[in-house]
Amino acid sequence: MAKNLTPKTTILDAKQMARIIRRMAGEIVERNRDLPHLLLAGIRTRGVPLAEAIAAEIERMEGQKIPVGVLDITLYRDDLSTVGPQPLVKGTRLPRSIDDCVVVLCDDVLYTGRTVRAALDELVDFGRPKAVQLAVLIDRGHRELPIQADFVGKKVPTAQSEIIEVSFQSTDGAEQVRILERGASG
Amino acid sequence: MTPETMQRKDLLGIAELSPAEIELILDTAESFREVGERAIKKVPTLRGRTVINLFFEASTRTRSSFEIAEKRLSADNVNFSTSGSALEKGESLIDTALNLQAMAPDLVVIRHGHPGVPHMLAKRIKAGVINAGDGAHEHPTQALLDAYTIRRHKGRLAGLKVAIIGDIEHSRVVRSNVHLLTKMGARVTVGGPRTLMPVAMAAMGVEVAYTLEDALRDADVIMMLRVQLERQGRMSFPSVREYFQLFGLTTARLAAAKEDVIIMHPGPMNRGVEIASEVADGPYSVILEQVAHGVSVRMAVLYLLSGSYGEAA
Amino acid sequence: MARLLIRGGRVIDPSQDLDGSFDVLIEDGCVAKIDGRIEPAKGAETFDASGLVVAPGLIDIHVHLREPGQEYKETVRTGTMAAAAGGFTAVACMANTEPVNDNRSITEHILLEARRHGYARVYPIGAVSKGLEGQELAEIGEMVRAGAKAVSDDGKPVMNAELMRRALLYAQHFGIPVIQHAEDLNLTGPGVMHEGEWSTRLGLPGIPGAAEDVMVARDLILTEDTRGRYHVAHLSTARSLEMVRRARAEGIAATCEAAPHHLILTDEEVARSGFSTNAKMKPPLRSERDRAALVNGLADGTIDCIASDHAPHHADEKDVQFNLAPFGILGLETTLSLCLDRLVRPGILSLRRLVELLSTGPARVLNLPGGTLKPGSPADVTVFHPDEEVTIRAAAFRSRSRNTPFDGWKLRGRPVATFLEGRRIEV
Numbered sequence: 051m052a053k054n055l056t057p058k059t060t061i062l063d064a065k066q067m068a069r070i071i072r073r074m075a076g077e078i079v080e081r082n083r084d085l086p087h088l089l090l091a092g093i094r095t096r097g098v099p100l101a102e103a104i105a106a107e108i109e110r111m112e113g114q115k116i117p118v119g120v121l122d123i124t125l126y127r128d129d130l131s132t133v134g135p136q137p138l139v140k141g142t143r144l145p146r147s148i149d150d151c152v153v154v155l156c157d158d159v160l161y162t163g164r165t166v167r168a169a170l171d172e173l174v175d176f177g178r179p180k181a182v183q184l185a186v187l188i189d190r191g192h193r194e195l196p197i198q199a200d201f202v203g204k205k206v207p208t209a210q211s212e213i214i215e216v217s218f219q220s221t222d223g224a225e226q227v228r229i230l231e232r233g234a235s236g
Numbered sequence: 237m238t239p240e241t242m243q244r245k246d247l248l249g250i251a252e253l254s255p256a257e258i259e260l261i262l263d264t265a266e267s268f269r270e271v272g273e274r275a276i277k278k279v280p281t282l283r284g285r286t287v288i289n290l291f292f293e294a295s296t297r298t299r300s301s302f303e304i305a306e307k308r309l310s311a312d313n314v315n316f317s318t319s320g321s322a323l324e325k326g327e328s329l330i331d332t333a334l335n336l337q338a339m340a341p342d343l344v345v346i347r348h349g350h351p352g353v354p355h356m357l358a359k360r361i362k363a364g365v366i367n368a369g370d371g372a373h374e375h376p377t378q379a380l381l382d383a384y385t386i387r388r389h390k391g392r393l394a395g396l397k398v399a400i401i402g403d404i405e406h407s408r409v410v411r412s413n414v415h416l417l418t419k420m421g422a423r424v425t426v427g428g429p430r431t432l433m434p435v436a437m438a439a440m441g442v443e444v445a446y447t448l449e450d451a452l453r454d455a456d457v458i459m460m461l462r463v464q465l466e467r468q469g470r471m472s473f474p475s476v477r478e479y480f481q482l483f484g485l486t487t488a489r490l491a492a493a494k495e496d497v498i499i500m501h502p503g504p505m506n507r508g509v510e511i512a513s514e515v516a517d518g519p520y521s522v523i524l525e526q527v528a529h530g531v532s533v534r535m536a537v538l539y540l541l542s543g544s545y546g547e548a549a
Numbered sequence: 550m551a552r553l554l555i556r557g558g559r560v561i562d563p564s565q566d567l568d569g570s571f572d573v574l575i576e577d578g579c580v581a582k583i584d585g586r587i588e589p590a591k592g593a594e595t596f597d598a599s600g601l602v603v604a605p606g607l608i609d610i611h612v613h614l615r616e617p618g619q620e621y622k623e624t625v626r627t628g629t630m631a632a633a634a635g636g637f638t639a640v641a642c643m644a645n646t647e648p649v650n651d652n653r654s655i656t657e658h659i660l661l662e663a664r665r666h667g668y669a670r671v672y673p674i675g676a677v678s679k680g681l682e683g684q685e686l687a688e689i690g691e692m693v694r695a696g697a698k699a700v701s702d703d704g705k706p707v708m709n710a711e712l713m714r715r716a717l718l719y720a721q722h723f724g725i726p727v728i729q730h731a732e733d734l735n736l737t738g739p740g741v742m743h744e745g746e747w748s749t750r751l752g753l754p755g756i757p758g759a760a761e762d763v764m765v766a767r768d769l770i771l772t773e774d775t776r777g778r779y780h781v782a783h784l785s786t787a788r789s790l791e792m793v794r795r796a797r798a799e800g801i802a803a804t805c806e807a808a809p810h811h812l813i814l815t816d817e818e819v820a821r822s823g824f825s826t827n828a829k830m831k832p833p834l835r836s837e838r839d840r841a842a843l844v845n846g847l848a849d850g851t852i853d854c855i856a857s858d859h860a861p862h863h864a865d866e867k868d869v870q871f872n873l874a875p876f877g878i879l880g881l882e883t884t885l886s887l888c889l890d891r892l893v894r895p896g897i898l899s900l901r902r903l904v905e906l907l908s909t910g911p912a913r914v915l916n917l918p919g920g921t922l923k924p925g926s927p928a929d930v931t932v933f934h935p936d937e938e939v940t941i942r943a944a945a946f947r948s949r950s951r952n953t954p955f956d957g958w959k960l961r962g963r964p965v966a967t968f969l970e971g972r973r974i975e976v
Contacts, residue, residue: 122267125279125539135241136543138260141267175276251750330868350870351752352824359823371872372752411752434749435757 055213055230061206064225067187070203071100074185075107077201082152085112087180089151091119093169094140096158099218100187104156119144121155126168142172149177154201158216160186163197188227190214242540246358246365249374250415258416262384264536265529271308272532282311282542285342289315290332291368292348297503297527298368298378302345305534311342329356337361342542346370364541372406378502379412381533383420385526386457389498394421399451399493401427401483402461402510405434405472409461409502414440427451428461428483431472448483455493459500460485460511476509486512490520498522552576553971554589558598558932562605563905564921573603575928578970582924596973598932601965604904605922606638606929608911609881611703611782611806611856614640614671617658618647623861623949625662625671628881631859631948632669633974635881636964638929639670639919640859641911644681645704651676651687656695668974669967670929672698672917677716677727683708686719693723698915701728703782706764708734713768717777726778726804726914729768731789732831736760741872743816743833751820753871756833758786765789769796772803780914781805783858785832787842794851804914806856807843809887810878810954815840818954819871826867826874827954830860844897847906854910857884861950879953882946886939887955889962893935900935928971931964939963947976 062070082088085108092101098120105116120143130136155169166184173182185201190208206229208214213230217223242260250258271279287306291299294317306313327335336344337360345366346354351373358365369375383393390396398417400410404426417424418441426437427445437444445451452458463479473479490497499511499521507513516523553575560571560583572587573580589595609632615623623631625642632640642659644650650659656673663671675692677700679685689700700720707713707729716727737760742748744755765781769792772779784790784805796803810830815837818828828834846852857880867874888907892898898906908931912920919929943956967974 125267125271125281130281130543134543135243136540138241139264139267139539141270143270171280175278176274328865328868329870348870350872352871355823356870370752374752408752411750435744435755436746436749439746440750 054233056233058212058229058231060226060228062204062227067225067227070187071103072107074201074203075104075111078104078154078183078185079108079112081183081200084152085114085116087151089117089119089144089146089148089153091121091144091153091155091169091173093155093157093165094120094122096216096218096221097121097156099220100158100185101156104185117145121169121172123165123168123172126172128164128168144176147177148173148179150180152181152183153179154183154185156185158187159214160184160189160197160199161192163193163195166197167195187216188214241543244541246354247376247537247541248354248358248365248367250376250379250412250419251374253419255419258380258383258420261380261533261536261540262387264540265380265384265532268535268539269529269532271535272528277308278310279308280310281539282306282309285311285542286340287311287313287343287345287538288336288339288341289313290336290344290346291315291317292346292353293369294318295347295369298347298530301527301530302368302534305531305538308531309535309538311538329353330360333357333360336363343538366537366541369408372408372411374412375408376412377530377534377537378409379416380537381526381530382413382459382500382502383416384529384533385500385522386498388529389522390456393417396422396456397425397454398422398457398459399425399427399455400459400461401448401451401485403432403463404428404437404461405432407461411440413459414442418442425451425455429473429479448485448489449492452489452492455497457498457500458485458493459502462502462504462506463510480509484508484510484512485515487514487518490515500526503527552593553928553968554587554593554595555598555603555930555932556587556589556595558601558603560603560922561901561904562922563901563909564605565923567922568901573922573930575968575971578928578972580922580924580926580928583922596932596966600934601932602900602935604931604933605908605920606967606969607636607885607907607931608639608641608917608919609637609857609859609884610641610854610911610915611808612640612642612859612881613645613861613877614642614659615861616646616662617655621949622863625659626666626668627947627949628859628861629663629667629669629671630976631879631881631946633967634947634964634976635883636885636931636933636967637669637881638931638967638969639672639917640881641672641674641698641915643674643701643703644676645702649676649681650692651679651681653688653691653695656692656697660696668976670919670969672696672915674699674701674703674728676700677702677707678712681705683712686712686715689719689725690723693725697725698917699725699728699780701730701782703728703730706730706732706734710767710771714771714775717771717775717779721777724916726780728780728782729764730782730831731761731764731768731784733760733763736763741829741833742819743835745816745836747816747820751824753819756831758788758835758839761786761832762788762792765792769793769801769803772796773799773801776802778802779804783808783811783832783856784852785811785835785839785843787839790842790846790851794846797851804853805851806854806914807847807852808856808858809880809884810834811840812843812847812855813840813887813891814954822954824871825954826869826871827878827952829871829874829876830858830878831876844892847892847898848902852906853914855884855888855906856911857881861948862952864951867952877952879946879948879950882948883941883953883955885933886941886960886963889933889935890960894961928968930968932966933964934962936961937963
């Protein structure tokens with residue numbers, strides 16, 4: 051963990067996370083009747099385990115395997131010249147053509163909306179999807195662009211000084227969501 | 237362990253890169269290879285940036301590879317080549333550099349016939365300088381795309397036996413490759429006529445062979461270099477025919493190498509001089525692949541050098 | 550005509566086997582007396598040399614003053630000013646000017662300029678061949694009568710063996726040595742630095758050590774046959790040094806000089822400096838093995854003198870890519886400090902041996918008056934501090950040019966003053 055970040059609260063534990071993801075999967079199925087033309091695209095890094103978890107739930111519910119893609123939006127970021135040395139690019143992998151598909155973008159936290167904007171730009175370079183929907187585990191507010199999620203796990207109002215930390219088993223060894231505070235502990 | 241970032245203004249040679257930086261470039265090139273497989277082979281990453289290609293030496297291959305790489309990154313590029321420009325009218329290198337600086341490019345790609353020219357330029361301009369070949373000194377992006385190609389076929393670089401054959405004395409490709417391959421743990425043997433072998437070659441950490449068979453023995457990778465006998469001018473080799481007899485790569489002579497050897501060449505090839513057509517077009521050759529990988533690798537280099545890192549140029 | 554008392558210094562004069570605390574009395578421009586304590590006469594000028602070394606004026610026998618013809622690089626005036634600033638009271642200047650110094654008029658012109666505007670004595674070295682073309686002998690006798698002290702085509706070698714042989718024979722009529730810039734140009738080819746590990750790494754064409762050695766070998770044979778006097782300019786390889794050593798043991802009249810940069814730097818400097826053209830000169834910086842052998846040659850007496858090969862070039866000329874830059878670096882204003890810091894301080898040479906190499910030796914090689922403070926000799930004196938720290942600053946050089954690889958070097962030891970015939974030379 052980075053310095054100067056102190057845990058404040060645990061918003062979701064593993065059980066609560068699993069329940070929410072199950073609910074989101076249900077909502078996605080409800081809205082998208084045409085499952086064979088559905089694609090989940092996880093935005094690196096933690097949008098990926100979210101997309102995989104949702105796909106697993108859909109398979110459990112409907113017996114249908116939904117393809118999961120990985121989007122690395124680094125090359126589409128709008129802040130590259132200011133962050134410092136170029137960030138590491140880990141690569142994009144889409145398992146099938148997205149033309150005429152419904153693509154559900156998955157990300158762990160929706161905040162300013164810039165990541166999603168970059169992901170939309172990247173998707174458009176791959177083809178012409180029938181529709182793009184957005185599924186996020188946590189919506190923490192503070193939007194800087196006109197972007198809204200179609201499927202939200204939990205809305206959590208936050209202060210700018212706070213950080214939402216989402217952990218998945220595959221990436222972090224635990225399943226939970228916590229709020230962390232910037233600044234030294236007492 | 238791959239570092240997360242590249243903290244350099246310029247890419248002047250492989251000699252100063254760490255193995256970790258080399259891994260970073262090769263891994264990043266992987267992502268750019270994927271971009272090259274899309275229908276729309278373009279990412280907006282270097283949008284609004286200006287890259288100047290300064291080619292004092294004629295070059296179709298390297299220059300177009302850089303141009304495509306730059307365009308795929310959405311950069312604006314401008315090309316200066318020797319014919320008909322001030323470069324030819326005797327403008328000094330320093331003046332060229334100062335004029336370039338005044339145009340405030342973000343990156344400059346330079347190829348020149350004299351070693352050290354990219355270094356001179358890098359000291360004088362704020363833009364990052366990429367060495368696209370300086371005399372017989374280095375050609376870093378060539379070595380990187382060669383390494384990328386080898387890695388794709390062999391899965392690794394460490395422990396491989398690589399043979400590089402040809403006019404070692406005048407080749408920048410050999411020097412860059414020797415630096416890179418030895419840094420990454422490969423074993424390199426250079427082979428060629430004694431008259432084209434630098435006296436102190438072994439000091440670079442390679443084995444030196446004077447016959448084709450000795451050089452090729454058990455090789456996993458063979459790199460053939462272009463031999464330009466007309467350029468020698470210093471009585472190094474009597475004729476193209478003798479060169480081919482002694483060092484030309486034919487299918488028969490490949491027998492000494494490993495079964496799954498791959499054949500590489502930086503191009504352009506002199507068919508029938510250093511390499512027989514049957515080999516160049518044969519099943520072991522990955523020569524055309526090298527060209528494709530050149531674009532990905534150059535995109536990776538352009539991308540990694542275009543960050544800011546708080547260093548005053 | 551000057552009268553001066555230099556007091557309290559450590560006087561080192563190998564020609565008199567002197568090394569101790571003495572006062573030096575100068576009268577009428579000559580050394581009058583050297584003694585433990587000399588009382589200054591009433592109203593006499595004194596110079597306080599306490600803590601300093603007092604030596605016979607240093608002489609640099611390999612300098613390019615660039616006049617006539619290349620005054621934008623250096624002139625007799627600026628070059629001798631640089632000499633004085635560096636602690637030298639005399640220089641010998643090479644003939645590769647424009648026009649070449651291959652006749653009496655140019656020799657006289659240089660001497661006239663030196664008399665009028667010089668800050669040090671100038672001894673011209675005339676050309677061996679007309680126009681430095683290596684075809685016909687120049688008018689050596691005329692030049693010597695005008696004041697030349699040796700002949701050399703330096704800048705270029707005398708490639709033609711027959712011409713060298715004739716020069717070695719002819720020069721004997723005038724009692725002067727033939728100085729050779731030993732380089733077989735065919736072996737050099739397009740070379741721009743020493744052929745070795747570093748030229749291989751940098752991809753720069755190399756100048757093999759053999760280019761110097763084959764010439765020295767040839768010339769030593771010719772010197773033996775002709776019984777002439779031969780001097781190797783800027784000797785740079787271990788092998789040439791060994792050949793000179795052996796030749797001398799056999800009674801052949803061969804002498805040689807080494808330049809400070811060959812004693813201190815190696816070919817690695819080209820890489821270390823990032824292709825700096827201040828690492829480019831002829832002969833090139835050689836391998837560590839060569840450098841170490843040269844340093845040994847200083848101590849064991851094989852090398853007769855240190856000479857800087859001061860070769861000024863304008864900044865515009867040097868500020869180009871390595872392949873295209875002219876060969877040569879400055880030397881007058883760095884030689885003494887470099888030698889004190891890198892040869893005396895680490896104990897490789899004694900101060901006495903250094904004075905021999907910079908004064909007694911050069912005077913002997915060219916048969917010059919000087920290199921001694923024997924009573925009666927002209928009072929050319931160099932005073933220096935053996936230990937004081939100095940930072941080399943090329944921007945402050947008296948030379949018109951700035952091409953030195955030693956800019957910024959912190960060294961211990963520096964020149965303090967020079968005197969010509971007892972007169973302090975102010976720079």
